[in-house]
Amino acid sequence: xxxxxxxxxxxxxxxxxxxxxxxxxxxxxxxxxxxxxxxxxxxxxxxxxxxxxxxxxxxxxxxxxxxxxxxxxxxxxxxxxxxxxxxxxxxxxxxxxxxxxxxxxxxxxxxx
Amino acid sequence: xxxxxxxxxxxxxxxxxxxxxxxxxxxxxxxxxxxxxxxxxxxxxxxxxxxxxxxxxxxxxxxxxxxxxxxxxxxxxxxxxxxxxxxxxxxxxxxxxxxxxxxxxxxxx
Numbered sequence: 001x002x003x004x005x006x007x008x009x010x011x012x013x014x015x016x017x018x019x020x021x022x023x024x025x026x027x028x029x030x031x032x033x034x035x036x037x038x039x040x041x042x043x044x045x046x047x048x049x050x051x052x053x054x055x056x057x058x059x060x061x062x063x064x065x066x067x068x069x070x071x072x073x074x075x076x077x078x079x080x081x082x083x084x085x086x087x088x089x090x091x092x093x094x095x096x097x098x099x100x101x102x103x104x105x106x107x108x109x110x111x112x
Numbered sequence: 113x114x115x116x117x118x119x120x121x122x123x124x125x126x127x128x129x130x131x132x133x134x135x136x137x138x139x140x141x142x143x144x145x146x147x148x149x150x151x152x153x154x155x156x157x158x159x160x161x162x163x164x165x166x167x168x169x170x171x172x173x174x175x176x177x178x179x180x181x182x183x184x185x186x187x188x189x190x191x192x193x194x195x196x197x198x199x200x201x202x203x204x205x206x207x208x209x210x211x212x213x214x215x216x217x218x219x220x221x
Contacts, residue, residue: 004155035211040121042201042213043156058208090155100146100158101209108153 002027006091006104012112013078013085021076021107023091031096032074036060037088037106046089049074078109086111114140116204116212124218125192133187133215135202142204145178145185150199150214159200160187192219 004025013019025032031050035043045058049068063082068074074093078085088108092101115138125131135145143164148156162169162178162185169176175188189196199214 006155033208040213042116043203043211045208045210048208092155098144098161098205100148100161101156102158103148103155105155106153 004091004093004102004104006089006107008107009105011107011109013109014112016080018077018079019109021078021089021091021109023074023076023104024072025074025093025102026072027093027102028071029093029095029102030071031094032068033092033094033101034058034064034066034074034076035090035092037090043090046076085109114138114142114204114206114210116202116210118200118202118212118215120215121213122216122218124220127193127219127221129192131189131192131196131217131219133200133202133217135185135187135204135212137183137185137204140204140206141180142206142210144205145176146203146205146209147174147176147185147187148201148203150201156201189217192217194219194221 007022033048034046047066049055065077091104094101117136119134146161147159150156160176162176173190177186199216201214202212203209
């Protein structure tokens with residue numbers, strides 16, 4: 001079955017550490033996205049990529065970085081510069097913005 | 113900045129009734145509005161998309177409307193069931209999707 005796989009499901013980060021969240025899709029979608037979800041705030045766009053080797057900042061890109069070396073993969077790194085990283089992170093893909101997005105099951109990141 | 117607002121944080125209805133959720137947009141004109149269902153601890157699941165030149169779209173027990181004059185979309189679930197209990201997210205797209213904060217629907221047996 002086609003879909004998006006996010007790993008790990010739970011992740012704990014120590015202060016000052018960088019961590020990388022994995023996102024892989026086998027839907028052959030060109031566009032991929034990273035969102036952050038905090039309670040009561042809905043989803044906020046961190047980064048998006050519409051094609052391999054290209055990506056754009058979203059609304060809250062500070063403290064995050066991404067790469068898109070393969071069509072199937074769009075990893076997100078949460079750097080030590082992100083001061084409040086505890087959140088639920090969601091990866092999504094789509095053919096274009098004119099189609100519905102397919103989301104992964106999310107990674108819950110907690111700072112310890 | 114462009115904004116999607118879902119007026120009700122929570123909505124409780126009796127089983128069998130029609131649930132109506134509201135989504136309003138401000139400061140932009142989305143070409144599409146999308147509705148998603150999200151269960152606790154899970155990623156959102158796409159339900160319906162409606163284009164700005166469409167007034168209404170249906171899928172099984174779901175109906176979505178798009179009123180560009182009121183800048184509003186309504187999402188209806190007819191003959192609601194306890195299994196419909198979830199958070200429903202509205203999203204508007206211009207270049208990218210902007211999400212509302214969701215409405216938590218509880219269908220009481």
